[in-house]
Amino acid sequence: MAFSRIHWRYSMVVTRFAPSPTGYLHVGGARTALFCWLMARHHNGRMILRIEDTDQKRNTPTAAKQVQDDLRWLGIEWDEGPEVGGPNGPYAQSERLDIYKKYMDKLLAEGKAYYCFDTPEELKAMRDQAEKAKKSLIYRAPAVLPTEADAQKAREEGRPVTVRFAMPDKDMVITDVVRDECTFKRDELSDFIIQKSDGFPTYHFACVVDDELMEITHIIRGQEHLMNTPWHVAMQESLGFKTPVYVHMSVTMSETGGKLSKRERPKALKNIIKQTGDIDLDALTAAAGIDAEEMSRFLKGKAVPDMPVIDKMAGYLGISLPEINVVDFMKSGYLPETMVNFLALLGWNPGGDREIMTTDELIECFDISRFAKSNSLFDRKKLLSFNTEHIRMLSPEKLLFHFKNYLKIVNSVVLCDDDKLLARLVRINEGARTLADIERKCRFLFADDDDLDYDMKSVKKVLLKKDGLAMLGLVGETLKGLGELSPASIEKCLRGLAEEKEVGLGKVAQPLRVGICGNTVSPPIFDSVDMLGMDRTLNRIEITLKKFGD
RNA sequence: GCCCCCAUCGUCUAGCGGCCUAGGACGCCGGGUUCUCAUCCCGGUAACAGGGGUUCGAGUCCCCUUGGGGGUACCA
Numbered sequence: 001m002a003f004s005r006i007h008w009r010y011s012m013v014v015t016r017f018a019p020s021p022t023g024y025l026h027v028g029g030a031r032t033a034l035f036c037w038l039m040a041r042h043h044n045g046r047m048i049l050r051i052e053d054t055d056q057k058r059n060t061p062t063a064a065k066q067v068q069d070d071l072r073w074l075g076i077e078w079d080e081g082p083e084v085g086g087p088n089g090p091y092a093q094s095e096r097l098d099i100y101k102k103y104m105d106k107l108l109a110e111g112k113a114y115y116c117f118d119t120p121e122e123l124k125a126m127r128d129q130a131e132k133a134k135k136s137l138i139y140r141a142p143a144v145l146p147t148e149a150d151a152q153k154a155r156e157e158g159r160p161v162t163v164r165f166a167m168p169d170k171d172m173v174i175t176d177v178v179r180d181e182c183t184f185k186r187d188e189l190s191d192f193i194i195q196k197s198d199g200f201p202t203y204h205f206a207c208v209v210d211d212e213l214m215e216i217t218h219i220i221r222g223q224e225h226l227m228n229t230p231w232h233v234a235m236q237e238s239l240g241f242k243t244p245v246y247v248h249m250s251v252t253m254s255e256t257g258g259k260l261s262k263r264e265r266p267k268a269l270k271n272i273i274k275q276t277g278d279i280d281l282d283a284l285t286a287a288a289g290i291d292a293e294e295m296s297r298f299l300k301g302k303a304v305p306d307m308p309v310i311d312k313m314a315g316y317l318g319i320s321l322p323e324i325n326v327v328d329f330m331k332s333g334y335l336p337e338t339m340v341n342f343l344a345l346l347g348w349n350p351g352g353d354r355e356i357m358t359t360d361e362l363i364e365c366f367d368i369s370r371f372a373k374s375n376s377l378f379d380r381k382k383l384l385s386f387n388t389e390h391i392r393m394l395s396p397e398k399l400l401f402h403f404k405n406y407l408k409i410v411n412s413v414v415l416c417d418d419d420k421l422l423a424r425l426v427r428i429n430e431g432a433r434t435l436a437d438i439e440r441k442c443r444f445l446f447a448d449d450d451d452l453d454y455d456m457k458s459v460k461k462v463l464l465k466k467d468g469l470a471m472l473g474l475v476g477e478t479l480k481g482l483g484e485l486s487p488a489s490i491e492k493c494l495r496g497l498a499e500e501k502e503v504g505l506g507k508v509a510q511p512l513r514v515g516i517c518g519n520t521v522s523p524p525i526f527d528s529v530d531m532l533g534m535d536r537t538l539n540r541i542e543i544t545l546k547k548f549g550d
Numbered sequence: 551g552c553c554c555c556c557a558u559c560g561u562c563u564a565g566c567g568g569c570c571u572a573g574g575a576c577g578c579c580g581g582g583u584u585c586u587c588a589u590c591c592c593g594g595u596a597a598c599a600g601g602g603g604u605u606c607g608a609g610u611c612c613c614c615u616u617g618g619g620g621g622u623a624c625c626a
Contacts, residue, residue, distance in 0.1 A: 018626085019626085020625075020626045022625085022626085052626060054625090054626080055624095055625055055626070057625090058625065058626085116624095118624095120624080123623090123624090127622095130552095131551070131552090134551050134552065135551085135552060136551085136552055136553075136621095136622050137622090160624075162624055178555095179554095179555070179556090182554070182555080184553080184554080185553085188552080188553055188554090188622095190622090192623095193623085193624050195624085196624040197624055198624075200624090202623095202624070202625085202626090203625070203626045204626090207626085222620090223554095223555070223556090223619085223620060223621095224620055224621070224626090225620095225621095225626085226554070226555070226620075226621080227553075227554060227555095227620075227621045227622075228621085228626090248555090250555090250556080250619090251619065251620065253618090253619075255561095257618090257619095258619080259619080259620080342562095345562070345563085345575095346562075347562095349562085349563060349564080351564070351565095352564065352573095352574085353563095353564070353573075353574045353575075354574095355562090355563090355574080355575055355576090356575090372556095372562095372563080373555080373556055373557090374555090374556050374557060374618090374619090375555095375556070375557095375618080375619055375620090376561085376562065376563090377561060377562075378562095379561050379562060379576070379577085381561080381576060381577055382561070382562065382575075382576040382577075383576095384576090385575085385576055385577085386576085388588085388589075392589085429587095429588085430588090430589070431587090431588050431589030431590075432587090432588065432589080433588065433589085437587080437588070440587095441586095441587075441588090458586095462586095491585095494585080495585095498585090504585080505584095505585045506584095506585050506586075507585090508585080509585035509586070510585070510586065512585090513585075513586060514586095517586095519586090519587095520586050520587075521586055521587045521588090522586065522587080523586095523587095524585070524586085525585055525586075526585085
């Protein structure tokens with residue numbers, strides 16, 4: 001195929017992940033980063049991380065750091081970029097302004113770009129007019145290009161001064177690994193802004209310059225950039241740059257339709273608030289730490305609060321929002337190995353029946369020619385099953401590492417320094433689907449005996465019906481007689497009791513479980529009792545009997 | 551509106567003109583194991599969007615229709 005010829009022109013594969021620091025890294029971005037990284041690793045090449053912060057309005061100061069943390073959590077390490085440095089720095093576009101100026105001046109001097117002085121209002125009028133003619137606005141250079149002096153004058157008069165790139169007088173044909181050739185007609189390609197009135201280059205310009213200077217060989221990005229490519233290629237031709245190999249990946253879709261986006265969570269939250277009648281809005285506003293005005297704007301769909309505020313509201317309401325950002329998945333107890341495996345299989349596959357793979361296997365079999373053309377839906381159920389599989393596959397050491405990390409992130413009561421205990425908790429929860437499942441089932445161990453969180457549904461079902469309480473008392477009596485405590489001895493004891501009473505083990509274990517854990521879900525009962533210890537087990541049984549006895 | 555891209559089970563997909571009576575995975579349904587939740591094991595359900603061509607032969611190539619998605623910014 002054509003592209004396999006293309007990439008041996010390069011001595012080394014260089015890819016780049018170029019996020020704009022507008023917030024947390026979401027799964028769509030993570031997928032793009034992953035493929036850039038797999039491509040680089042498979043070919044023993046380099047991956048560059050570049051921060052595209054040319055929009056002064058949208059950038060948030062902590063976002064770049066957050067994105068880097070999320071990439072690292074996934075195990076995606078860049079060879080060049082922020083924090084690691086490299087020969088092609090700086091790696092934030094806002095620090096490369098002087099570089100762009102050089103190329104901007106060149107284009108201007110050669111008449112390949114030109115000044116514009118339109119106000120937003122004037123532009124809108126032009127667009128409206130074009131729309132009436134059932135076309136989109138195609139901006140073209142005036143017959144006589146404005147001079148530097150004209151630009152200076154406009155600046156003094158307070159008019160906005162932008163620079164547009166003059167599209168060449170021809171159709172553009174671009175080559176894409178996923179879609180082969182795409183042709184764009186000259187009539188459809190407007191001259192576009194490459195320098196904003198604030199003096200910053202637009203993404204299009206900065207990206208083309210940087211990709212050349214950083215010697216990027218393969219650009220892997222979302223299909224939403226396909227329409228930008230003729231512009232980029234036109235600039236490359238004008239500046240005498242090489243054209244890299246383009247790989248436009250299909251888009252990841254949400255179950256609710258449309259591109260999976262960060263707006264999903266606020267949207268879901270808003271819907272829940274609106275659909276649930278009896279929510280104390282004042283309390284919610286207070287819990288979120290915002291004012292009534294902002295809450296009202298949010299509910300009317302006029303403003304979207306920051307993610308931490310959204311999280312606080314969800315926390316207050318006790319609901320979980322669909323995970324979108326990498327941190328969301330982290331907090332839901334997914335493993336990085338799961339995310340990498342799952343994301344790699346969205347719009348890409350190694351062929352045949354292979355699905356569950358380690359990261360090393362993915363690197364090994366990654367092949368740029370195996371991207372799917374069609375969009376794919378993010379299926380959370382399948383993700384869950386992948387996580388179950390990876391939890392099973394991972395070594396106890398790695399699992400313990402992830403579990404501790406998880407406990408820290410969610411600030412769990414289970415977090416402690418006793419690695420032996422934590423390792424045991426992980427081990428006895430074999431078959432768990434998420435780290436959150438493990439954590440939830442182990443909380444009872446860390447509660448005070450007299451402050452156990454009883455789930456009333458469980459209590460009613462197991463203790464208050466039939467002779468549940470009586471059985472619990474009996475279990476307590478029987479356990480008292482047990483000398484040495486171990487899972488095996490407890491098992492023998494409880495099985496003996498069940499046999500004696502001619503009932504199934506469940507009839508014995510469930511009352512005990514509710515008695516010491518407060519609900520019907522816990523790790524295996526023998527381990528649960530063993531870990532709690534005899535004193536606390538008996539203590540809890542006594543407290544439970546007293547509490548629900550009459 | 552205009553431009554571009556896409557189209558196999560509900561979902562992710564294998565398939566690159568005869569190996570397809572269309573394979574796998576998730577889900578779902580049924581059964582089994584089990585002290586709870588899970589896990590695990592067995593079985594089942596289910597797809598080539600529609601219509602034209604090309605060809606001895608089409609899920610695979612071409613065209614149209616329909617449907618979905620993306621773009622249409624001084625966002626990236």
